[in-house]
Amino acid sequence: MSQAAEGPKIVTAAILVIGDEILSGRTKDKNIGYIAEYCTAIGIDVREVRVVPDLEDEIVTAVRALSARYDHVFSTGGIGPTHDDITADSMAKAFGVSIDHDPRAVAILTEHYGAASLNEARLRMARIPAGAALIDNPVSKAPGFTIGNVHVMAGVPVIMQAMLDAVTATIPTGTKMLSATVPASMGEGRIAAGLGAIQQDFPDVSIGSYPKMLDGGFATDIVxxxxxxxxxxxxxxxxxxxxxxxLVTPR
Structure with a gap:
């Protein structure tokens, strides 16, 4: 049977952001919007975003819930060399596997830093859950990893973006969502009833209205x-x- 006969292929994902610094506001997240836009462009529907603190139980709970609900989970943050980088250990617990220094990751870090400079802190970045596949990191070399359907990436945007390129090159995607924007030089109140009727006629098309100010008055973008x-x-x-x-009807 052809894909046309089967209907569009839908692939779903969630974004999991890990870090106290995001929740405190000290660090402004730049990854959520990037991942969501990137996924939309390649045919993956982001359905949920969660931000959790650097607490093992919170991470484990979120990972188990999201990985069961969606085809993919894109996780950012908490895989660095410091004591509060607990993502790798939490992922191992979530999937019920052991964690240790992965020889593949150790070799990558040894080549990058040199054996003499590969201290205990840097070696923490080579701790990978058993059975996980490594995610290439061409920027700073310390790898991310994929375990199950969870892709664990760095929180630093430039590194995360490189890792996301590597991940999405290896996973199946779905039928792309197409989008069109119709501008309206009027407020939402004038078009709400009509849009509601159109939405009923087109249940297979998502219709959203987004108000804005234009030339000192209200306007709306209909997406x-x-x-x-x-x-x-x-x-x-x-x-x-x-x-x-x-436009030709009196207000």
Missing amino acids: LRSRDADRLAVAVRAVEELIASL
Whole structure:
């Protein structure tokens, strides 16, 4: 049976951000938006985001819940050399496996730092849960890892982005979500009823309205999303016709 007959392929994901510094506001997260936009572009639907502190029980609970619910979990933060980097140990506990210095990771770090400079702190970054696959890190060399359907990456954005490239090159993706934006030079209140009716006619198209200020007045961007290009085009025309009719109708 062809994919067209089966319908679009949907691949889902969650983002798990680990770190007290994010929750305290000291560090402003730059990874969530990047991962979400990246996944949308390649055909992965991000359905949930969680931010948890550097507490083992919180990490384990989140990992188990998200990995059971979605096809992929993209985790960032907590795989560095310091005492509070507990992500690797927490992932091992979540999946019920042991953790130790991985010879592959040790070899990578030895080549990068040199044997004489590979101290105990740096060796912490070679502790990998049993059975995990390494994620390449071309920036600072300390690898991330994939265990089950959880991809564990660094929190530093430039490193995370390189790791995400490596991860997504190896995993299946789904049918891309297509998007179209229709601008309306009026507030949401004027178009709400009409949009509601259009949404009922197009249950397979996601329709959202986003207010903004334009030239000192209210305006709205209407964003339509669908995996079916033909249905998206028809829905866009319906929204455009709605707006045109409202423009010639007294307020």
